[in-house]
Amino acid sequence: MPSLDHEALVDLFRNRPTLAAELLRAVLRRPLPRYREARITSADLSEVLPADRRADLLILLTNAQQKPVLAIVLEIQLHPDRAKRYVWPVYVTHTRARHQCPTRLVVVTINPRMVRWCSRPIPTGHAGFTLEPLVLGPSCVPVVTDPAQARASPELAVLSAMTHGKSAAGLAIAGAFLEGAAALEDTPYGDYLDLVLSSLNEAARRRLQAMLTAKREYRSEYFRNLVAEGVAEGQWKAKSEAVLSVLDTRGLDVSAEVRERILASKDLAELEQWLRRAVVVSSAEELFAPPAS
Incomplete structure (x- = not known):
């Protein structure tokens, strides 16, 4: 099949x-x-x-x-x-x-x-x-990052996303499609948008979601649901990844348990506290230590 x-x-x-x-x-x-x-x-x-x-x-x-x-x-x-x-x-x-x-x-x-x-x-x-x-x-398949090229051939832009969307160029490809093809008539824009979205790496997908939120482009039922549910999710995911990034940059060992706990948190205030502490702690485990009296 x-x-x-x-x-x-x-x-x-x-x-x-x-x-x-x-x-x-x-x-x-x-x-x-x-x-x-x-x-x-x-x-x-x-x-x-x-x-x-x-x-x-x-x-x-x-x-x-x-x-x-x-x-x-x-x-x-x-x-x-x-x-x-x-x-x-x-x-x-x-x-x-x-x-x-x-x-x-x-x-x-x-x-x-x-x-x-x-x-x-x-x-x-x-x-x-x-x-x-x-x-x-x-x-x-060319990497289509030019909105003019995406407007001239939206199908080629979608093919580019399906082929290269997981690469570092994924966001640029999606942005070109969004800017170039959004205003076209007689094009299955919503279906194409879903294909582009499903072809991106996770980081690019979140960024594209933010772009759509800012532009109020709600032509796809899939995107309407995603934007409604995903804005808050994108906030805490970005914050948890920032905590891990600081720890990694400082060269601190991050165990699987610590990583899982950070990524599982959906409390923005807690994540913000961990982000501030990540700059000064001597080990990743210290993030969770109770504050000094």
């Missing part, structure tokens, strides 16, 4: 049919024929055989006369699947026969460990016919 990430990635390319062609040209450096339109067509490649052959997405580039000039079979691959090495050549040959145009297989993965697996050539057994998938892995 396809995962949520799998379906989300398919939707990004479905919502922006030109995205696959743009990445083919700009990232994979593959020449494209001149075309006027990119459109989604049926990805059902089944014939009279009982086996279901359905690619994730099939994109046709057509010229001014609506004649196909290139077909792109798009596959999202997040985990190994031995069967794909047998059906991918079928996708290519059946698409080429149906639309009578050159056909390319593009495999998208946000899992860096899958890049090598997806890139392996597929020998078909026929002389000279070895299929070499074109792979868009994490290193191929």
Whole structure:
């Protein structure tokens, strides 16, 4: 059964049919024929055989006369699947026969460990016919930190967040999406916002939450709930992490028990007291000592 990430990635390319062609040209450096339109067509490649052959997405580039000039079979691959090495050549040959145009297989993965697996050539057994998938892995996806770029291609910005959101660039990517795509019409902004949020590291997620609170951007039901419940949580989490940061900076050993107690506290006054004491105590355990009379 396809995962949520799998379906989300398919939707990004479905919502922006030109995205696959743009990445083919700009990232994979593959020449494209001149075309006027990119459109989604049926990805059902089944014939009279009982086996279901359905690619994730099939994109046709057509010229001014609506004649196909290139077909792109798009596959999202997040985990190994031995069967794909047998059906991918079928996708290519059946698409080429149906639309009578050159056909390319593009495999998208946000899992860096899958890049090598997806890139392996597929020998078909026929002389000279070895299929070499074109792979868009994490290193191929640009880090979108420019609001103008996010506005021009919100789907690319979301793909960037799903690929690089856990890195140090996560907050910059999310900020670019927030500034660039928020005012766009005819864009599933709320759904995209949820994808960006779920792709971030925890620190970036909290910062983005604060940005949304300040801007009063409540377009996503998920965000409305998160902002309502998360502001207080963000305050005590930030304070507890500040206590630990001071202790770590001073080179004091922090046991698992001490760390757990600090992170478990939701009393802002208590955390503020611990933060002040963290500057002067000689051991982390002294934080919890009763104040001197």
